[in-house]
Amino acid sequence: xxxxxxxxxxxxxxxxxxxxxxxxxxxxxxxxxxxxxxxxxxxxxxxxxxxxxxxxxxxxxxxxxxxxxxxxxxxxxxxxxxxxxxxxxxxxxxxxxxxxxxxxxxxxxxxxxxxxxxxxxxxxxxxxxxxxxxxxxxxxxxxxxxxxxxxxxxxxxxxxxxxxxxxxxxxxxxxxxxxxxxxxxxxxxxxxxxxxxxxxxxxxxxxxxxxxxxxxxxxxxxxxxxxxxxxxxxxxxxxxxxxxxxxxxxxxxxxxxxxxxxxxxxxxxxxxxxxxxxxxxxxxxxxxxxxxxxxxxxxxxxxxxxxxxxxxxxxxxx
Numbered sequence: 036x037x038x039x040x041x042x043x044x045x046x047x048x049x050x051x052x053x054x055x056x057x058x059x060x061x062x063x064x065x066x067x068x069x070x071x072x073x074x075x076x077x078x079x080x081x082x083x084x085x086x087x088x089x090x091x092x093x094x095x096x097x098x099x100x101x102x103x104x105x106x107x108x109x110x111x112x113x114x115x116x117x118x119x120x121x122x123x124x125x126x127x128x129x130x131x132x133x134x135x136x137x138x139x140x141x142x143x144x145x146x147x148x149x150x151x152x153x154x155x156x157x158x159x160x161x162x163x164x165x166x167x168x169x170x171x172x173x174x175x176x177x178x179x180x181x182x183x184x185x186x187x188x189x190x191x192x193x194x195x196x197x198x199x200x201x202x203x204x205x206x207x208x209x210x211x212x213x214x215x216x217x218x219x220x221x222x223x224x225x226x227x228x229x230x231x232x233x234x235x236x237x238x239x240x241x242x243x244x245x246x247x248x249x250x251x252x253x254x255x256x257x258x259x260x261x262x263x264x265x266x267x268x269x270x271x272x273x274x275x276x277x278x279x280x281x282x283x284x285x286x287x288x289x290x291x292x293x294x295x296x297x298x299x300x301x302x303x304x305x306x307x308x309x310x311x312x313x314x315x316x317x318x319x320x321x322x323x324x325x326x327x328x329x330x331x332x333x334x335x336x337x338x339x340x341x342x343x344x345x346x347x348x349x350x351x352x353x
Contacts, residue, residue: 039075040073040074040075041073041074041075041134041135041200041201041203041204041207042074042075042076042077042130042132042133042134043070043074043075043076043077043133043134043135043136043137043200044076044077044078044079044126044130044133044135044136044137045063045066045076045077045078045079045136045137045138045184046061046078046079046080046137046138046139046142046145046184047078047079047080047083048060048061048062048080048139049061049062049063049066049067049078049137049139049184050062050063050066050067050076050078051067052078052080053089054080054082054083054089055089056082056087056089056090056091056092056093056094057090057093058089058090061139061184063137063184063187065184065187065188065193066137066184069347070197073343073344073347074134074135074200077130077133079126079130081119081122081123081126081144081145081168082094082115082119082144084122085115085118085119085121085122086118087115092107092108092109092110092113093107093108093109094106094107094108094113094115094143094144095108095143095151095153096143096150096151096152096153096164096166096167097111097152097153097154098152098154099152100152100160100162100163100164101162101164103116103152103164103167104116105119105143105144105167116167119144119166119167119168119171120167120168120171122168123167123168123169123170123171123172123175124171124175126172127171127172127175127176128175132207133179134179134180134200134201134203134204134207135179135180135181135182135196135199135200135203136172136176136179136180136181136182137181137182137183137184137187138166138169138181138182138183138184139183139184140183140184140185140186142166142169143166143167144166144167144168144169145166145168145169146165146166146169146183147165147166147169147173147181147182147183148163148165148183149163150163150164150165150166151163152164169181177263178203178262178263178266179203180196180199180200180203180266182196190349190352190353191272191353192272193349194343194349194350194352194353195269195270195272195273197343197347197349198229198269198342198343198349199266199269199270201342201343202226202229202265202266202269202338202342203266205222205338206222206262206265209222210258214254214255214258215254216245216248216250216252216254218254219245219248219254219257219258219261220245223241223242223245223261224333224336225336225337225338226265226338226339227337227339228281228284228285228337228338228339228340229269229337229338229339229342230265230268230269231277231280231281231284231339232273232277232278232280232281232339233268233269233270233271233272233273233277234268234269234271235277235280237264237265237267237268238268240264241261241264241265241268244257244260244261244264245257245261275308275309275311276309278308278309278315279305279306279308279309281339282305282308282318282319282322283305285322285334285337285339285340286298286301286302286305286322288331288333288334289301289322289325289326289329289331292325292328292329293325297325300321301318301321301322301325304317304318304321305318314350314351314352314353315350315353316348316350316351319340319350322340323340326340
């Protein structure tokens with residue numbers, strides 16, 4: 036991890052701030068007790084920011100699910116739709132140094148999906164929508180890793196989100212140092228096995244994109260296209276099967292150094308992982324043990340081996 040913690044924006048109620056419509060909060064211990072150790076949390080409450088008080092009348096989504104409005108639950112004349120979208124445009128521009136965003140689920144302003152849209156008869160439509168602030172923010176920052184706090188209870192989704200956040204931070208550091216053809220190729224090389232675990236096909240596509248780059252090509256332009264496709268590829272959660280494939284590739288580099296018993300042990304643990312008997316950390320720990328005794332510069336550079344801080348224990352549960 037760098038000296039400066041990567042920044043993650045989050046709904047302020049998740050940080051324990053008493054900003055909800057009823058004056059309460061929805062503190063997330065995952066965010067405040069676990070993630071705060073490794074990330075700088077940036078609380079945001081769009082409803083307070085646009086001038087709604089604490090406490091305040093509740094709002095909900097109404098009208099066409101394809102283009103909903105945010106109106107008062109009891110007073111339909113209260114319409115904050117345009118204000119929420121305008122504030123999303125402001126924060127999308129101002130929060131240019133964040134590496135991820137954790138939204139409050141079920142919120143008509145901050146929910147990412149499955150938000151009820153009420154009709155004139157008082158019942159919600161079958162179709163659901165996104166909170167107005169979250170929808171506009173994500174539209175303007177499509178590459179940024181985003182997730183709802185409730186979904187982070189799923190260990191696979193949690194590991195995937197943090198992996199993407201740190202990849203985004205890694206890219207920001209590269210951009211700060213200056214993009215070049217050499218730097219892009221070196222970055223892609225470090226992400227080889229991470230990409231293979233998430234999206235093997237996209238690893239090849241991105242390799243071709245960089246391979247076709249000439250010295251005269253604009254590294255900034257190609258870099259922007261590369262990064263958008265990288266973040267899209269990492270959104271796909273790695274499976275036991277794709278992780279198993281990567282683990283077999285990694286073990287292949289060590290075969291010439293290991294005896295039959297060690298090879299059999301590695302293969303057995305990989306098979307157990309793919310079958311769901313042990314978590315990912317078990318075969319990875321053995322591979323890293325052998326790698327310490329037989330270091331390979333290319334493998335040691337791979338993000339896959341340590342994509343996030345070890346004490347987050349994200350791979351102990353997948």
